[in-house]
Amino acid sequence: MQKEGIKIVTIGGGSSYTPELMEGFIKRYEELPIREFWLVDIEEGKEKLAIVGEMAQRMWDASPYDVKVHLTLDRKEALKDADFVTTQFRVGLLNARIKDERIPFSHGMLGQETNGAGGIFKALRTIPVILDIVEDMKELCPNAWLINFTNPSGMVTEAIIKHGGWKKCIGLCNVPINSMMKEPEMLEVKEEDLIYQFAGLNHFHWHKVTDRSGKDVTMDIIDAMYTKDDGTPANIFKVNFLKEQLEQMKLIPCGYHRYYYLQDEMLKHGLEEYHGIGTRGEQVKKTEAELFELYKDKDLNYKPEQLTQRGGTYYSxxxxxxxxxxxxxxxxxxxxxxxxxxxxxxxxxxxVVEVTSYITGKGAMPVAWGPLDSAEKGWLQVMKAMEECTIKAAITGDYGLALQAFLLNPQIIGGKVAQELLDEMLVAHERYLPQFKEKIQELKANGVTVKDEKVQALMEQGY
Structure with missing residues (x-):
């Protein structure tokens, strides 16, 4: 790594989050002098890359720093001699997310971006691509750090480290940041007055909090959660946790735990949106279209406030x-x-786990949490088993392993209906699942089709 300036490459550079990324690097330039910045995307994202790339350059031009933003569809051109590579891409774009949500809901099950059947299929599409990127990095930038916030971040990061053999990798998520920004306000103290410790998996962690004197204030935050804003991300419907459960745990669950601890309430709300205003992905598609119209403004050279509605703010x-x-x-x-x-x-x-760690020149040094109590341990081990089956299925195309992941996942009703859902989603995502090609051809020959009309329409349009 050259101390006279670094080269950063962002894969999925046409993302609506890229302006936040630029804002963050501009803010830190005195500590983090950037020599080159490359934004990479694919042919389908070419238009968005051009729009957001021009805006990114305007942001740098409005700063005191002379940084050139390079745009390319050629990943290998960008990766050569990179110091840091960040990943924020979505295989299949937002239309794939809409399929991930609508198909499970059509079967009466949760449709969500990183949980349930949708999260499994996002991993099945994404992991082969990230491992191809790792192979390119081994050739073109063998000393680079890979900073991943492509979802499902935990599974993707495990695939990179454990199966891709790329140890210089850290996965990120904005959910803990939301908690650490909002919870001090709930106690009417400053962020620096509290000490946090998180442990679990991505989108499935718990945390506890002490003040600077060492006093545990976790229960004070739990009490305040029922009357104040607790930092639940914008993309999660907020319904209160069962207080007696939290009092027993003496831990604060993350926002996504609602899909497990409050499954009935979350499913009912999701089905209401499915039958009404549309799933979260459909809503985000509208928000993103509005953002890109803003980004086209030649006078806009800063991150617009509307980006916070996108649900993943603070990732970048x-x-x-x-x-x-x-x-x-x-x-x-x-x-x-x-x-x-x-x-x-x-x-x-x-x-791969999501835990409080100290970030140093040698990467993440995780803080020891110790054994979990029975309930949390049981959840954690089931979820990790599901993740492991998903990752292996993504790499091998093993249909039986994908079915095992479905049967392990608490969001998916077991039995024949789980297999019917799996088969339908395989057919719907055929374009992005080459590892399952033979199985998908067999399913189609046996008459497996997609029942949701909006998903059918997307497929007829070539998505």
């Missing part, structure tokens, strides 16, 4: 902070997906 800022901590060996505490290495003894040491 976390990536900038993580890169800064590695580059300057800061030893900053951050919540990241990294190899377990004993921090959670209830899981294998080589599993």
């Amino acid at each position: 800022d976390a990536a900038c902070e993580c890169i800064n901590a590695i580059y300057n060996d800061k030893g900053l505490p951050m919540v990241v997906s990294t190899q377990n290495n004993g921090s959670l003894p209830d899981l294998p040491s080589d599993s």
Whole structure:
């Protein structure tokens, strides 16, 4: 890594989040001098890449710093000699997310981006692509750090480290940041007055909090959660957790735990949207279209406030902070997906977990949490088993492993209906699942079709 300036490559550079990424690097430029910045996308994302790329350049031009933003559809051209690679892509674009949501809902099950059947299929599409990127990096930038916030971040990060053999990788998520920004307000203290510790998996973690004197204030936050804004991400319907459960755990669950602890309430709400205003992906598609209209404004050279409605705000800022901590060996505490290495003894040491870690020049150094109590341990081990089956199925195209992942997942009703859902989703996503080609051809020959009319329409349009 050259101290006279670094080269950063962002894959999925046409994302609506890219302006936040630029804002974060501009803010940190004095500590993190950038020599080159490359935004990479695919042919289908060419138009968005051009729009957001021009805006990114306007943001740098409005800053005191002379940084050129390069745009390319050629990943290998961009990766050569990179110091840091960030990934924020979505295989199949938002239309794939809409399929992930609508098809399970059509079967009376949760349709969600990173949970349930939708999360499994996002991983099945994404993991082969990320492993191809890793192979390119081995050839073109063997010393680079890979900072991943492509969802499902935990599974993708585990695939990179455990199966791709790329150890210089850290996975990120904005959910812990939301909690750490909102919870101090609930107690009427400053962020720096509290000490946080997180443990679990991506979108499935718990945390506890102390103040600077060492007093545990977790229960104070739990009490306040029922009357104040607790930082639940914009993309999660907020319904209160069962207080007696939280009082027993003495831990704060993440927002996504609602899909497990409050499954009935969340499913009912999701089905209402499915039959009404549309799924979250359909809503985001409209928000994103509005954002890109804003980004076309030749006078816009800063991140617009509307980006916070997108649901993933602070992702990009976390990536900038993580890169800064590695580059300057800061030893900053951050919540990241990294190899377990004993921090959670209830899981294998080589599993990827999402835990509080110190970010140094050698990467993430996880903080030990210790054994979990029975309920949390049970959830964690089931979810990790589901993740492992999903990752292996994504790599091998093993239909039986994909079925095992479905049967393990708490969001999916077991039995024949689970298999029917799996088969329908395989057919719907055929274009992005070459590892399942033979099985999909067999399913189609046996008459498996997609029942949801809006998904049918997307497929007829070539998506």
